[in-house]
Amino acid sequence: MSEQLKPNNPPASTPPAPRSKVIAIVNQKGGVGKTTTAINLAAAIAIEGVPVLLLDVDPQANTTGGLGFPREEARLSVYDLLLGNATAREVILATDVPNLSLIPGTRNMIGANLELVGVERRESRLREALEPVRTEYPFILLDCPPALDLLTLNSLVAADTLLVPMQAEYFALEGISELMATLDSVAASFNPGLSLEGVLLTMFDDRTNLSQQVRDNLVGFFNERIFKTTIPRNIRLAEAPSHGKPVALYDPRSRGAEAYRNLALELLDRNGMKPAKKPGPAPTFPVLESMGESKGIWPFKR
Ligand SMILES: Nc1ncnc2c1ncn2[C@@H]1O[C@H](COP(=O)(O)OP(=O)(O)OP(=O)(O)O)[C@@H](O)[C@H]1O
Numbered sequence: 001m002s003e004q005l006k007p008n009n010p011p012a013s014t015p016p017a018p019r020s021k022v023i024a025i026v027n028q029k030g031g032v033g034k035t036t037t038a039i040n041l042a043a044a045i046a047i048e049g050v051p052v053l054l055l056d057v058d059p060q061a062n063t064t065g066g067l068g069f070p071r072e073e074a075r076l077s078v079y080d081l082l083l084g085n086a087t088a089r090e091v092i093l094a095t096d097v098p099n100l101s102l103i104p105g106t107r108n109m110i111g112a113n114l115e116l117v118g119v120e121r122r123e124s125r126l127r128e129a130l131e132p133v134r135t136e137y138p139f140i141l142l143d144c145p146p147a148l149d150l151l152t153l154n155s156l157v158a159a160d161t162l163l164v165p166m167q168a169e170y171f172a173l174e175g176i177s178e179l180m181a182t183l184d185s186v187a188a189s190f191n192p193g194l195s196l197e198g199v200l201l202t203m204f205d206d207r208t209n210l211s212q213q214v215r216d217n218l219v220g221f222f223n224e225r226i227f228k229t230t231i232p233r234n235i236r237l238a239e240a241p242s243h244g245k246p247v248a249l250y251d252p253r254s255r256g257a258e259a260y261r262n263l264a265l266e267l268l269d270r271n272g273m274k275p276a277k278k279p280g281p282a283p284t285f286p287v288l289e290s291m292g293e294s295k296g297i298w299p300f301k302r
């Protein structure tokens with residue numbers, strides 16, 4: 001092309017397509033509040049007007065049951081995604097919470113651990129399956145099982161960041177080094193971009209010295225990666241799943257609902273998103289490049 005025929009202004013480069021931030025809710029310890037956090041944080045973000053896709057990656061399928069879906073095995077689920085039997089779009093369900101979608105779990109995912117063993121790129125199945133819907137939801141949350149198995153590995157490989165719920169008890173500090181060492185080696189081997197979104201204290205009783213002590217210790221360990229919001233022990237949080245609802249619908253005035261709303265606001269704020277105060281259009285869709293990378297840190301690479 002001659003000099004003259006060249007356009008004066010080259011076309012403006014197209015902005016990068018918005019991409020979801022994928023947050024895995026992970027702790028190999030059982031009963032620390034992973035599922036309670038997955039359901040109620042996802043619902044609280046959605047209620048702020050920000051679309052969320054929640055995946056139940058646990059064969060216990062408690063997230064699925066807690067959102068009012070029977071835990072039947074006939075329905076398409078995360079299992080079918082992992083084995084490549086279905087696409088993400090085919091397995092997404094709408095929930096009673098506006099802006100909140102679910103990919104359900106099923107008990108037969110226990111078998112997925114075994115079935116995947118011989119499969120090529122077995123640890124990247126979830127990451128690849130989610131790719132086509134990563135332009136549709138600002139946040140994708142993954143509820144992981146209490147094990148460091150292939151289901152959790154798939155979640156860690158699919159994730160941009162990790163949210164680690166931890167119960168404020170004397171033994172909370174035990175196992176952290178083990179968990180972090182595992183996460184670190186997964187990051188090094190499979191997912192170099194992985195970082196820590198934050199550590200969340202659950203079932204927290206701010207009236208006891210023990211809770212405060214545990215919090216102080218964890219703050220010493222994780223610095224600003226501890227969420228300012230803590231989740232109190234609240235009976236409404238324990239009751240809501242048997243009604244098939246997040247606490248925000250079951251008892252919106254409870255302390256549990258308030259705590260998860262505060263957590264959602266803290267998370268949105270940390271990610272540079274201001275939720276709409278009034279009903280109206282959803283907040284601007286974030287671009288991962290501008291919100292995730294600089295925020296997350298991985299504290300164990302020193
Ligand atoms: N803040 C809370 N207040 C009261 N009860 C809670 C709270 N958080 C969780 N629970 C209850 O504690 C139990 C364990 O919580 P949850 O199922 O969320 O943990 P989990 O880490 O997902 O467990 P698992 O490792 O088995 O998947 C549940 O009965 C739940 O209702």
Ligand SMILES: [Mg+2]
Pocket residue numbers: 034035036058060062144145
């Ligand atoms: Mg759980």
